[in-house]
Amino acid sequence: MRSTKELFLSKVKKGRKCWLWTGYKMKNGYGVGWHSGLQEKMLAHRLSWIIYNERAPADMCDCHTCDNPGCVNPKHLFLGTRSDNMQDCSRKGRLGGAVTGGEAQPTAKLTWEAVRKIRLLRGKKTQKQIADDFFVTEKTIGRIHRFEFWVEPSESWESVN
Numbered sequence: 001m002r003s004t005k006e007l008f009l010s011k012v013k014k015g016r017k018c019w020l021w022t023g024y025k026m027k028n029g030y031g032v033g034w035h036s037g038l039q040e041k042m043l044a045h046r047l048s049w050i051i052y053n054e055r056a057p058a059d060m061c062d063c064h065t066c067d068n069p070g071c072v073n074p075k076h077l078f079l080g081t082r083s084d085n086m087q088d089c090s091r092k093g094r095l096g097g098a099v100t101g102g103e104a105q106p107t108a109k110l111t112w113e114a115v116r117k118i119r120l121l122r123g124k125k126t127q128k129q130i131a132d133d134f135f136v137t138e139k140t141i142g143r144i145h146r147f148e149f150w151v152e153p154s155e156s157w158e159s160v161n
Contacts, residue, residue: 004036005051008072011044018066019048019073029069048072049079061085067092086148109136115150 002010011023011033021031021044031044042050049062052074056062063085066076080088110118114134118141121130127141134141143149 001036004034004047007036008033008044008047008051012072014073017073018068018071018076020068021045021070021072025070031070031072044072045069045077048074049077063088090147110134110150112150115144118144 011021011031013020013022021033023044024032026032032041033044033047034041035047035050043062045064046056046062049056056079059081060079061082061084062077063080064071064076065078066073068076118130118134122145125133127138127145131138131141140149
């Protein structure tokens with residue numbers, strides 16, 4: 001019976017920099033692998049972290065320095081909190097269209113003008129009231145207020161508060 005590491009490596013194509021996952025991938029490009037010792041499926045880059053480092057706490061993310069979701073090179077991974085990961089994504093302009101494309105995204109429900117108004121309403125109305133006014137969810141309003149969505153390169157939480 002092959003070890004988890006052997007099974008893992010059989011699904012990896014090692015390049016000069018990134019190691020590309022050749023096994024099953026989700027629509028977002030992240031691979032999914034199987035840890036035989038733990039008897040569980042997990043993201044392939046998390047599996048890589050476990051194989052080459054140690055099991056990470058459940059509340060920690062395996063973040064990519066290379067920004068390639070299909071990469072499983074352990075040298076391209078670092079541990080961070082969910083907040084660290086979101087800030088890293090925001091700094092690099094890759095928060096799933098909401099940051100990188102804004103209103104240019106075909107699925108965008110808001111404009112930059114609306115987002116600026118939403119930020120100005122913080123503390124003046126509840127998130128539910130703002131969400132109802134702009135026909136989006138309270139969760140979206142919270143993410144806009146925390147600068148997880150709709151972040152212009154010059155913006156940061158500190159620069160507007």
